[in-house]
Amino acid sequence: MTQPGPDTLDAIAALQRVAELFSERRLQLARESGITETQWQVLEEVDEESFMPSMFARRRSCTPAAVSRTLRQLLESDLVRASIGETDGRQRVYRLTPKGRRALERLTARRQQAIDTVWAPMRRADLRSFTRLVTDLADRLEDYTEKQ
Numbered sequence: 001m002t003q004p005g006p007d008t009l010d011a012i013a014a015l016q017r018v019a020e021l022f023s024e025r026r027l028q029l030a031r032e033s034g035i036t037e038t039q040w041q042v043l044e045e046v047d048e049e050s051f052m053p054s055m056f057a058r059r060r061s062c063t064p065a066a067v068s069r070t071l072r073q074l075l076e077s078d079l080v081r082a083s084i085g086e087t088d089g090r091q092r093v094y095r096l097t098p099k100g101r102r103a104l105e106r107l108t109a110r111r112q113q114a115i116d117t118v119w120a121p122m123r124r125a126d127l128r129s130f131t132r133l134v135t136d137l138a139d140r141l142e143d144y145t146e147k148q
Contacts, residue, residue, distance in 0.1 A: 015137075029110050033103055035079070042070050043104050046080055046094045053094075079103055 030037045041060070045051045049051075060067075071094065074080040079100035085091030096104065118146045119127070 019094050025114065029107055030109070033107055035077075035103065036070075036073075038066075038070050039074055039079075040107060041081060042067070042074060043096065043100060043107075046074075046100075047096055047104055049095075074100070 026040075030040045033040070035043070042051075042056065045056055053071060054064055057064045057067045071082075072082065075082060077099075078097050080094050081096050082092045083099050085093050130131055
């Protein structure tokens with residue numbers, strides 16, 4: 001096994017730094033809005049109108065009980081409402097309340113401010129190059145993970 005070169009180690013360190021900063025910023029935005037990052041994720045999914053708690057849990061690799069707990073918190077905070085499905089009485093349909101819609105709009109606006117400040121000044125060619133590189137890296141990581 002060969003040791004990684006300094007360029008590889010520098011690239012890994014830079015990627016870790018960016019990932020940590022993205023995560024911290026998302027947590028910061030959620031906290032500013034008085035919700036958790038998981039609650040934010042559920043609000044975004046509920047806004048899509050095809051939200052299914054079991055599918056959300058599967059995609060996020062979390063338990064259905066954890067999703068139920070988050071939904072209960074959002075219901076108690078009046079950010080989401082639930083109703084019985086029209087075609088299937090066993091299914092619950094979740095929708096944003098006006099308060100939930102305002103919270104999500106504030107979060108989206110704050111995120112857009114960051115995009116405008118950080119990403120918009122970058123040259124299009126640099127963004128395209130970055131996208132190609134990161135997509136290739138993600139594909140390689142997925143392939144590697146699947147083989148393990």
